[in-house]
Amino acid sequence: MSRTFGVTRRRAVAAALTVAVLAPLTAACGNSDDSSAAEGRTTLKVLAAASLTDVFAKAADAYHKEHPDVTVKFSFAGSQQLAAQVNQDFPADALVTADTRTMDGLHGKTGTPRIIAKNRLVIATAEGNPQHVTGLKDLASTNKLKVVLAAPAVPVGRYSKKVLDRQGITVQPVSQEQDVRGVLSKVELGEADAGIVYATDAMTAPDKVDAVQVPDEQNAIAEYPAATLKVSQHQKEADAFVKWLGGAPAQKLLRDAGFQKP
Known part of the structure; x- marks a missing residue:
């Protein structure tokens, strides 16, 4: 009788210890699931x-106000650098370039592009x-x-070469930058x-540059296409954001920033 009681007691203690160990883990898993469900949010990259850096910061806030369950985060760079990332299947949801040539070169990697602005x-x-x-x-x-230009692979560099060649003007730049903000910075810094x-x-630095x-008749017009990416894990939300960029709220932000109508 005492042996039976001893075994039973040991089993009871073991069971209690098992519950004690598993309880925190179960609670942690429960909190994680509840937290995820409570957030119910999608982050679009x-x-x-x-050149869209300033206006898209405002666009992200405006879109989140209209779609509180979606947060938009941007990664800014020269269009040629962005294309390289897309070709490497970098995990992102949508792409906006400063020229159609770069976007067209990504055929098969994106959805159907739409022009959202001109410059x-x-x-x-x-x-x-x-x-x-x-x-x-x-x-x-x-x-x-001392003249600075964007590198020829960069859309603004390509546009610059086009307008200079058309006028028969030869420029020997002191540097060739990887994006348009690099060009602007060189002028701002007096380099x-x-x-x-x-x-x-130029409009983003009115107190630093003219x-x-x-x-x-000498200028070139830049077109900005936007498209979803095939690698996106949030196709529905990405499609909605790209569509929103062509709508009235986003277009007003773009006009206010100096961009032209598509």
């Missing part, structure tokens, strides 16, 4: 051209335009100005006298 080129100079730059001709290497950027980028307009 969007790869976007560097144009200006010449950025130091505040007050101390070198008295009046147009593209002043950027010629014979004029001894260059002038650089070709998008009109919208914008010299390029006439329409």
